[in-house]
Amino acid sequence: MKVILKNIDVFHPAQKLNKKNTDILIEDGVITETGSLSEKKYADAEVYDFTGKVAVPGFFDMHVHLREPGREDEETVVSGCNAAASGGFTGIACMPNTEPAIDSAEVVEFVKKQANNHLVEVKVIAAATVGRKGEIISPMAELHEAGVVGFSDDGAAIKTAGILKRALEYSRMYNLPVIEHCEDESIAGGSMNEGLNSTMLGLPPIPSVAEDLIVMRDILLSEYTGGRIHIAHISTRKSVEMVREAKAKGLKVTAEVTPHHFALTDDAVKTYDTNTKMNPPLRTKEDVEEILKGLKDGTIDCIASDHAPHSAEEKEAEFEHAPNGITGLETEIGLALTELLHKNILTLEEVVNKMAINPRKVLDLPVPTFEARQQANITILDLNEIWTVDLSRSKSKSKNSPFDKRLLTGRAVAVVNNKKMFYQDKFIEL
Amino acid sequence: MPLKSRHLLGLQGVSKEDIQLILDTATTFREVLERPIKKVPTLQGKTIVNLFYENSTRTRISFELAEKRLSADAVNFSVSTSSVSKGETFKDTMRNIEAMKVDMVVVRHSAAGAPLFLTQICDANIINAGDGIHEHPTQGLLDMYSIREKLRKIEGLKVCIVGDIAHSRVALSNIYGLKTMGAEVSVCGPLTMIPRFIEELGVKVIHNIDEAIQENDALNVLRIQIERKAREYFPSIREYAKYFGITEERLEKNGKDILILHPGPINRGVELSSGVADGLNQIILRQVTNGVAIRMAVLYLLGTLK
Numbered sequence: 129m130k131v132i133l134k135n136i137d138v139f140h141p142a143q144k145l146n147k148k149n150t151d152i153l154i155e156d157g158v159i160t161e162t163g164s165l166s167e168k169k170y171a172d173a174e175v176y177d178f179t180g181k182v183a184v185p186g187f188f189d190m191h192v193h194l195r196e197p198g199r200e201d202e203e204t205v206v207s208g209c210n211a212a213a214s215g216g217f218t219g220i221a222c223m224p225n226t227e228p229a230i231d232s233a234e235v236v237e238f239v240k241k242q243a244n245n246h247l248v249e250v251k252v253i254a255a256a257t258v259g260r261k262g263e264i265i266s267p268m269a270e271l272h273e274a275g276v277v278g279f280s281d282d283g284a285a286i287k288t289a290g291i292l293k294r295a296l297e298y299s300r301m302y303n304l305p306v307i308e309h310c311e312d313e314s315i316a317g318g319s320m321n322e323g324l325n326s327t328m329l330g331l332p333p334i335p336s337v338a339e340d341l342i343v344m345r346d347i348l349l350s351e352y353t354g355g356r357i358h359i360a361h362i363s364t365r366k367s368v369e370m371v372r373e374a375k376a377k378g379l380k381v382t383a384e385v386t387p388h389h390f391a392l393t394d395d396a397v398k399t400y401d402t403n404t405k406m407n408p409p410l411r412t413k414e415d416v417e418e419i420l421k422g423l424k425d426g427t428i429d430c431i432a433s434d435h436a437p438h439s440a441e442e443k444e445a446e447f448e449h450a451p452n453g454i455t456g457l458e459t460e461i462g463l464a465l466t467e468l469l470h471k472n473i474l475t476l477e478e479v480v481n482k483m484a485i486n487p488r489k490v491l492d493l494p495v496p497t498f499e500a501r502q503q504a505n506i507t508i509l510d511l512n513e514i515w516t517v518d519l520s521r522s523k524s525k526s527k528n529s530p531f532d533k534r535l536l537t538g539r540a541v542a543v544v545n546n547k548k549m550f551y552q553d554k555f556i557e558l
Numbered sequence: 559m560p561l562k563s564r565h566l567l568g569l570q571g572v573s574k575e576d577i578q579l580i581l582d583t584a585t586t587f588r589e590v591l592e593r594p595i596k597k598v599p600t601l602q603g604k605t606i607v608n609l610f611y612e613n614s615t616r617t618r619i620s621f622e623l624a625e626k627r628l629s630a631d632a633v634n635f636s637v638s639t640s641s642v643s644k645g646e647t648f649k650d651t652m653r654n655i656e657a658m659k660v661d662m663v664v665v666r667h668s669a670a671g672a673p674l675f676l677t678q679i680c681d682a683n684i685i686n687a688g689d690g691i692h693e694h695p696t697q698g699l700l701d702m703y704s705i706r707e708k709l710r711k712i713e714g715l716k717v718c719i720v721g722d723i724a725h726s727r728v729a730l731s732n733i734y735g736l737k738t739m740g741a742e743v744s745v746c747g748p749l750t751m752i753p754r755f756i757e758e759l760g761v762k763v764i765h766n767i768d769e770a771i772q773e774n775d776a777l778n779v780l781r782i783q784i785e786r787k788a789r790e791y792f793p794s795i796r797e798y799a800k801y802f803g804i805t806e807e808r809l810e811k812n813g814k815d816i817l818i819l820h821p822g823p824i825n826r827g828v829e830l831s832s833g834v835a836d837g838l839n840q841i842i843l844r845q846v847t848n849g850v851a852i853r854m855a856v857l858y859l860l861g862t863l864k
C-alpha cells in the first residue's frame with residue numbers, strides 16, 4: 129500500500145534534516161521517497177495532508193509501567209500501547225515491577241507476545257535482581273539474549289551497594305544500563321516532599337536527601353565498575369548537580385525527568401488530591417528550576433513519563449494510603465511542548481533529542497531516520513494546537529492524572545510505525 | 559455575626575474574629591454547664607454523626623456530650639482501623655452517611671486530609687476531630703480557651719508547645735490559632751521530633767527545656783507516644799524524662815509561675831513528673847469541661863449557619 133504524507137515539515141536533528149512543506153512517500157510501511165513528489169506518484173496512493181505539521185523521528189518513552197502480568201484491570205500491554213500511540217509514541221520501554229516481576233526470559237517473552245504486531249514497539253526492562261528483592265542479581269545474560277534493554281528494580285533502588293556493584297559489573301558485559309529509582313528507604317517512607325507544605329498539610333515527609341544519597345552512591349559505583357547508570361525520574365536540585373558533575377568527569381551516567389517533575393511543584397498537593405502523589409514526590413520551585421537548567425545544558429538526557437496506571441478505587445483513598453504514580457503517556461508531549469518548547473527552555477531539536485533520540489541511545493537501540501528504504505517510524509506533531517486534556521477520552525485503562533482539564537499547546541497528531549498509522553483516533557494499516 | 563466557613567477543618571486561615579467568636583460563645587456555654595439543667599434546645603432536630611476511624615474515647619465523649627447538651631440527635635459511627643486499610647471503605651462509608659441526610663459530621667481519622675475529602679463528597683458541615691498529624695482544631699481552641707481563662711488574654715503572651723511536634727495534630731492547630739490571636743509561639747523538643755521548616759510558620763525552635771520554661775508564660779505539654787513508633791525518635795524514656803520532662807525542681811530552679819497545659823492523659827514521670835502532674839489535676843479537669851463548652855460553641859455556630 130502507498131501512502132503520502134503531504135505538505136509536511138520534516139525535522140531530524142541527528143540526520144541534519146529540516147525541510148519545510150514537503151512530502152513523504154511510504155510504501156508497505158517503508159519510506160521510499162522524501163521531497164516534493166511528482167503528480168504521477170500520487171496515483172493509487174492514499175494521501176494525508178499534514179500542512180503545518182512536523183514529522184520527527186518516532187518518540188520513545190523509556191519509562192512506562194504496563195500492569196501485565198498481574199494487574200490487567202489497570203493496564204494491559206495492548207491498552208498501554210494504545211495510550212502510547214495516542215500520546216504520540218512509536219516505542220516504549222516497560223518496567224519490570226509486574227506480578228510476577230520480569231526477571232526471566234519467559235516473562236520477557238510473555239510481555240513481548242502481548243505486544244505482538246502493535247504499532248508501538250515494546251522494549252522490556254528486566255529486573256536487576258531476582259523478584260526485585262535486592263538479594264541476587266537476575267539472570268542478565270539470559271535476559272540480554274531475550275532482548276531486554278536495561279535492568280532496574282524500579283519502584284525502589286537496588287537494595288544494597290554490594291548488589292548494585294555486581295549488577296553494574298555484570299550488565300557492563302552487555303553494555304546495558306542499570307536504571308535506578310533513587311531513594312534511600314531508611315530516610316524516605318513518607319507521602320510527599322519534605323518542606324513547609326508537608327509540615328502544614330500534616331503529611332509524612334520524604335526528604336530530598338533520600339534521593340541524593342542514592343544518586344551519589346550510584347555515581348560512585350558507576351565510576352568504580354565502569355558500568356552504566358541511568359537515573360530514572362530525577363527530581364531534586366542536588367541530584368541534577370551531581371549528575372552534571374559526573375558527566376563533566378566523563379562518567380557513564382545518564383538521567384531522565386518526568387513531565388510532572390518539571391510542570392508541577394509540591395504546591396499541587398495542597399488539595400490532598402491523590403493524583404499528585406507519586407514517587408519521587410513533586411518537589412519545590414528550586415528543584416524545578418535546576419531541572420530546567422539540567423534539561424537545557426544536557427545534564428538530563430531524556431524525558432520519560434513514568435506512566436503508572438492505578439485503579440480509581442485505589443486512588444480514591446486517603447492521601448497517605450493511596451498508591452504512588454500517575455498516568456502520563458497521553459499528556460507527556462503536550463506538557464513538554466507547552467512547558468519547555470513554548471516557554472523557550474528547549475528548542476524543538478532539544479525536545480526531539482530528549483524524546484526520540486537519547487532514550488534510544490541510553491537503551492542501545494537504533495534511531496529511526498527518514499532515509500529511503502527505512503521503516504517509517506515517525507511522530508507527527510502539531511506544535512501550536514491548543515487543546516484541553518480530557519481524561520475520559522484516554523486510551524489507558526486508568527485515569528489517574530493530575531492534568532485533567534489542563535490547557536496545553538502542542539501535541540502529536542499521528543504516529544507511524546510497523547506498517548501502521550494512528551491518526552484521528554484510529555489505527556490504519558499501511 | 560456568623561462564622562466565615564461552614565466547616566471547621568483546621569485553624570489555618572481561620573480569622574481572629576472567628577476564633578474570638580468561638581471562644582466567647584464557649585464562655586456562654588461554659589455558664590450553661592454550671593446550671594442544674596445543662597441542656598439547651600438550640601440544635602433540636604439536627605442529626606450529627608460522630609465518625610471515628612481512630613479510637614479516641616475522650617474526644618468522642620466530649621463531642622457527644624456537647625451534642626446532647628445542644629439537644630441534637632447524635633449517632634456514633636466507629637470504624638475499626640483494621641477495616642479501613644482499603645480506601646474505598648472510606649468513600650463508601652461517606653456515601654452511606656451522605657444518603658442518611660445528616661446535618662453535621664464530626665470526623666476523626668488517622669490520615670491527614672480525610673475531613674477535606676469529606677467536604678467534597680458530603681453536603682453536611684464537617685468538623686475535624688483530628689486528622690493524622692495535621693490538625694485538631696477543637697483541641698487548639700480549647701487550649702486557647704484555657705489559656706485565656708487563666709491568664710486573661712492571649713495577645714502578647716509567650717507560649718511554648720513541648721514534645722513530639724512532628725507527630726502531633728495538636729501542635730499545628732495551636733500554632734495557627736495562637737499566632738492568629740497574637741501570641742508568640744515556640745516549640746521545644748528533641749530535634750528528631752521537630753518538623754523541618756516549622757520556623758517558616760513564624761515559630762521559634764528551642765531544644766533546651768529550661769530555656770522554654772524561662773522564656774514563656776505558658777507551656778502546652780504534649781503527650782509523648784511511648785507506645786508506638788515515636789519511640790524511634792528518642793533513645794529512651796529515661797533520657798527523654800531527664801532532658802525534656804518537666805519536673806518540680808526544674809520549675810523551682812527557673813523560679814517561675816508558669817501555666818502548664820496538657821491534653822491528657824499524662825505519662826507520669828515522662829513528660830511531666832508526678833508532682834507536676836498532681837498540681838495540674840484541677841486544670842486538667844477544668845480543661846475537660848472547657849472542651850465540652852468549646853465543642854458546643856463550634857457545633858452551635860456551624861449548626862445555626864444559614
Ligand SMILES: [Zn+2]
Pocket residue numbers: 282283284309360361407408
Ligand atoms: Zn520509579
